[in-house]
Amino acid sequence: MSEMPFTAVVTGASSGIGRDIALRMLDRGWRVIGLSWQPHDIVHADFVPVAVDLLDEAATTRVAQDLSGRYAVSHVVHCAGLIWPNLLEDVKPEEIDGLTRLHVTSPMILSQAFVPKMRDAGFGRIVFISSRAAMGVASRTAYSATKAAVHGMARTWAHELGPHGITVNVVAPGPILTDNFWGIIPKDSERQQKIADQLPVRRLGTVEDVTRAVMFFADEAAGYVTGQVLFVCGGSSLGGLSL
Known part of the structure; x- marks a missing residue:
């Protein structure tokens, strides 16, 4: 399969990591369908905002x-996410319910719709953007x-879909x-610098750092890698980070 027929659905494509992933895929000549509740500013003949x-x-x-009826989607990248921080005593059940819908249920619904055509093609790539916070952060x-x-x-899913040429992987940024x-840590603040200083690499990550990892998993040649979680975190998954 050449790169030209690829059609990628990228959630959260209106900003940040999702936007950068969408742009890199467009650079490769892929069609990109960007899903977001916010307006998109990407202007490209092969970009479909939804x-x-x-x-x-x-x-x-x-x-x-609707999209599964109109396109043969080859890639799903689920980047959309929210944080909703609260200490234990302040956590509300609706926060668990809401983030479950966003982080778990919505990519399940999308993948259920697109996987049949991936199976027919004998090829597919599903990539989740998770977080180093999955290991625990106050x-x-x-x-x-x-x-x-x-x-x-x-x-x-990696177990279930591997025999059909579909890989499923996770990128977990720090x-x-x-x-x-910056919605939680003031931009260019002393606190931001303190976090950077705690990391083994002594800097905070950029969206490009994450995109490079996603594009590795998304590549046609990465078919022998599935079910993996790649921490793109400057070493914060080693422990010792305090936000």
Whole structure:
């Protein structure tokens, strides 16, 4: 299979990591369908913007069914995510429910719609953007729990889909300079620098760091790698990081 027929669905493609992934795929000549509830600013002949709230299961299902009828999707990259930080005593059940819908249920609905044509083609790539926080970070109950669930789901799908030429992998970033990060850590603050200083590489990550890992898993030649979690975290998964 050549690269030209590839059609990738990238969630969260309106900003940050998802946007950078979409741009790199477009650079390779792929068609990219960007799913987001926010407006997209990518202008490209092969970019298809789709507005959808992935917290809404019914809306996600409608979009998945529509796209699966119109395209033979070869790649799914689930990048959309929210954090909703709270210490244990303040966590609300609806936060667990909401982030489960966003991080776990919505990519399941999308993949269920697109996998049949991947099976027919004997090729597919599914990549989840998880987080180093799946290993545990204070104030991240809902976020850590649902990102950790992604790891188990990906490994299960890797077993099921591997015989059909479909790989399923996870990229788990550590602290990355995005609006999500700056929504919690003030931009260019002393606290931001303190986090960087704790990392073995002594810097915070960029969206490009994450995109390179995603593009490895997405590559046609990466068919012998599946069910893996790759931490792109500057060494923060080694322990000792305090946000």
